Structure formats: structure tokens, C-alpha cells
Amino acid sequence: MARKSVSQISLVRVSLTCKCPQCGRGHLFVGLLxxxxxxEECHLQFNSEQLGDGAAAFIVLILGIVLVGAAIFLExxxxxxxxxxxxxxxPASILGSIVLLRPFKALMLGLHYKHGLLPTTKEK
Ligand SMILES: [Zn+2]
Incomplete structure (x- = not known):
């Protein structure tokens, strides 16, 4: 399904602000995670079930490399x-996972939107 117009909002902005990849104003999260x-602005369906554990897998890899490297260096x-x-x-692994999960989930959603994998805006 082709989109009529793809937003010009960058994936970095979507990831860092955790805002909607289509309008850039709506919030992606209703709670911590x-x-x-x-x-709530443009009614783009986020369909978060489709994202799966992709963000968590990246975080495990990135945090694992950083924290194990730091532990080896300290040792x-x-x-x-x-x-x-x-x-x-x-605590570094727990807090790091929580802190990184929101921007990585937002990045995954932004990538899904960019490649047309999210459902189109709901008709009103
Ligand atoms: Zn929106």
C-alpha cells in the first residue's frame, strides 16, 4: 500500500522526541513504556504489536557491548x-534498558512508518 505523502520528519527527531512520525505532534507513549x-493529533494507527521485540533486541546488543566493555576495562x-x-x-543495565527502550521503540515505529508498514490514517 503506497502512501500519498510521507512525512519529512526525521527518524532521529521521532526517536529523540518520541512523537508521531507522521505529524510530529502526537505522543507515542501513554505510560513509561x-x-x-x-x-491523538492525526489518528495514525501505531499498531505496536507489529513492532515486536526489535527494540529490546537492539538494546540488549548495544548495552551488552558497552557494559561488558566497561566492566572489562574496570577490571x-x-x-x-x-x-x-x-x-x-x-543498576546500569536496568536503568540503561529503561532509558533506551522509549527512543528505540520510537525509532522502530518511525522505520515502520517510513517503509509503509503502518496502517493508514483512520477514516473519520
Ligand atoms: Zn500524528
């Missing part, structure tokens, strides 16, 4: 106790 059903430079590692990397 819960996506809205549709845009080779300072060799702290195992408790230091637990106190550093456990």
Missing part, C-alpha cells in the same frame, strides 16, 4: 571487588 493505540585497570561490579553494572 506503553505505546498509544493511535496518534583490567583497577581490579575491584566483585561487589563493586555488582553495584555498578546491575
Amino acid at each position: 506503553e505505546m498509544a493505540e493511535e496518534c 583490567t585497570m583497577v581490579s575491584p571487588s566483585i561487589w563493586v561490579h555488582l553495584c555498578l553494572w546491575t
Whole structure:
């Protein structure tokens, strides 16, 4: 299904602001990590079930590389106790996942919109 006009809103903006990829005004999230059903401005259906776990998979890979690299670096430079590692990397992985999940979900939704995988705007 071809779109009549694709928004010129960049994926970076959609990702960082977590706003609708079509109009740039509507919010993508209704809670911390819960996506809205549709845009409150232009009524674009977000269809968040279609996104799956793609964002979480990217976050696991990215955070895994960064945190394991940081842990190896800390271990080779300072060799702290195992408790230091637990106190550093456990909250860092939890908080990092939560912080990164919104922009990555927004990015996935923006990519779905850009490639025409979202349903068209609901007729009123
Ligand atoms: Zn919108």
C-alpha cells in the first residue's frame, strides 16, 4: 500500500522526541513504556504489536557491548571487588534498558512508518 505523502520528519527527531512520525505532534507513549493505540493529533494507527521485540533486541546488543566493555576495562585497570561490579553494572543495565527502550521503540515505529508498514490514517 503506497502512501500519498510521507512525512519529512526525521527518524532521529521521532526517536529523540518520541512523537508521531507522521505529524510530529502526537505522543507515542501513554505510560513509561506503553505505546498509544493511535496518534491523538492525526489518528495514525501505531499498531505496536507489529513492532515486536526489535527494540529490546537492539538494546540488549548495544548495552551488552558497552557494559561488558566497561566492566572489562574496570577490571583490567583497577581490579575491584566483585561487589563493586555488582553495584555498578546491575543498576546500569536496568536503568540503561529503561532509558533506551522509549527512543528505540520510537525509532522502530518511525522505520515502520517510513517503509509503509503502518496502517493508514483512520477514516473519520
Ligand atoms: Zn500524528
